[in-house]
Each structure stands twice: as structure tokens, then as C-alpha cells.
Amino acid sequence: GQQVMQIPQYQHVQEGEDFTTYCNSSTTLSNIQWYKQRPGGHPVFLIQLVKSGEVKKQKRLTFQFGEAKKNSSLHITATQTTDVGTYFCAGSLALIFGKGTTLSVSS
Amino acid sequence: DGGITQSPKYLFRKEGQNVTLSCEQNLNHDAMYWYRQDPGQGLRLIYYSQIVNDFQKGDIAEGYSVSREKKESFPLTVTSAQKNPTAFYLCASMGSYNEQFFGPGTRLTVL
Numbered sequence: 001g002q003q004v005m006q007i008p009q010y011q012h013v014q015e016g017e018d019f020t021t022y023c024n025s026s027t028t029l030s031n032i033q034w035y036k037q038r039p040g041g042h043p044v045f046l047i048q049l050v051k052s053g054e055v056k057k058q059k060r061l062t063f064q065f066g067e068a069k070k071n072s073s074l075h076i077t078a079t080q081t082t083d084v085g086t087y088f089c090a091g092s093l094a095l096i097f098g099k100g101t102t103l104s105v106s107s
Numbered sequence: 108d109g110g111i112t113q114s115p116k117y118l119f120r121k122e123g124q125n126v127t128l129s130c131e132q133n134l135n136h137d138a139m140y141w142y143r144q145d146p147g148q149g150l151r152l153i154y155y156s157q158i159v160n161d162f163q164k165g166d167i168a169e170g171y172s173v174s175r176e177k178k179e180s181f182p183l184t185v186t187s188a189q190k191n192p193t194a195f196y197l198c199a200s201m202g203s204y205n206e207q208f209f210g211p212g213t214r215l216t217v218l
Contacts, residue, residue, distance in 0.1 A: 001166075006149075009147070031205070033205070033206070033207070035207070041211075042197055042209040042210065042211055042212050043150070043197070043199075043207070043209050044209070045206040045207055045208070048204065048205060048206065088149060088150065090150075090207075093201070093205050094140070094199070094201070094205075094207045095152055095155070095165070096152070097142075097149045097150040097151070097152075098149055099147065099148060099149035100149050
């Protein structure tokens with residue numbers, strides 16, 4: 001069946017460093033969504049990418065959808081302590097989630 | 108306030124008992140979902156419903172049952188057939204742009 005792999009599983013950075021998480025699918029995706037879950041909280045929708053090669057920005061966050069629509073990335077510039085949490089990608093309109101990347105930030 | 112509510116927040120169950128988790132939304136969304144979250148496993152889809160009186164199995168439906176008698180409500184029953192029910196359960200509904208709105212979750216512990 002379709003799988004969505006996410007790497008790395010964990011990432012620790014110093015505040016101000018950049019962070020990237022990658023999402024790879026075994027099959028072509030019609031769209032990909034990204035969610036953030038703060039510790040002890042529930043996932044919150046960040047963005048949806050639909051087009052091949054699409055790039056979208058939200059302040060310090062940059063999202064990319066690969067040309068083949070089989071991979072995606074989330075890049076955070078100059079991390080802050082408020083970025084702490086687990087970031088999930090999801091394909092097939094959130095029917096298939098990656099296992100997430102947990103980001104910790106030390107000040 | 109519009110949103111999704113789940114109750115209870117914490118639930119304890121003895122082995123062999125069925126238990127029902129509540130999920131209610133007032134967002135007027137058609138589609139609703141149930142996920143299970145285990146540490147390091149991400150979210151796994153249990154059941155989803157795209158319209159009232161209809162629902163489909165997700166990847167890990169065994170040992171669970173659902174109903175969708177009203178648009179606002181999508182309760183999940185964890186039956187005694189579920190081998191490892193201890194987990195964090197999340198309910199969600201889908202908005203106009205296909206985004207998922209999640210409830211606060213129910214943490215189920217089997218004693």
C-alpha cells in the first residue's frame with residue numbers, strides 16, 4: 001500500500017539554526033499537507049501543496065512539493081523555541097500520515 | 108465557539124470492556140475521521156466517514172466500530188477485540204480546502 005516516509009525522526013537545533021524535514025512517498029501524490037503538533041496538543045493544519053514543483057512560504061517556513069509529486073520538504077529558517085513540536089506530512093487528503101519529525105530547540 | 112470536541116480527555120478501561128469515545132463538531136463539515144496515535148508511529152487512520160450513514164475502514168479498523176447517524180457526531184467504540192487499545196485517539200473533520208481540523212484527543216489507558 002501507499003506509504004509516506006518522513007526523515008529525520010528527531011532533530012535538535014540551537015535557536016537561530018535552520019531546520020528541514022523531508023517527506024517521501026512510494027507513489028505519486030495528488031496533494032500533500034503539513035501539520036504541526038505541539039507537545040501535549042493535537043495536530044494543527046499548516047498548509048496544502050497541490051502543484052508539481054510548488055513552493056509556498058509562511059513567514060520563516062518554506063514548503064516545497066517535488067516535481068514528480070513524490071516528495072516534499074518543510075524548511076524553517078532561524079528556528080525559535082516556539083517552533084518546538086512534531087511536524088507531520090500527510091498524503092491522500094490526510095488519509096496517510098508520515099511518522100513525523102520531532103523538533104527540539106535549545107536557547 | 109466553532110470546533111471539534113472530544114470526551115472524555117482521559118479514559119481508563121479494564122481489559123475485556125468495550126468503551127465509546129465521543130466526537131462532536133459544529134463546523135458543518137461532511138467528512139469526519141478517527142486516528143490513533145502511538146509514540147513514534149505518527150497518526151494511523153481507523154475509520155472515516157464522508158457523509159451521514161456512510162463510513163469506510165482505514166488501515167487499522169480491526170477491533171473498532173463507528174456510527175454516523177448525525178452530521179455532527181462520529182463516535183468510536185473500542186471493542187474488547189482490539190489487542191492493544193492503549194493510545195491517544197484523535198478525531199478530525201475536513202474543511203472546505205481539505206484541511207483537517209482536529210479535536211483535543213482522548214487518551215485511553217487499559218488497566
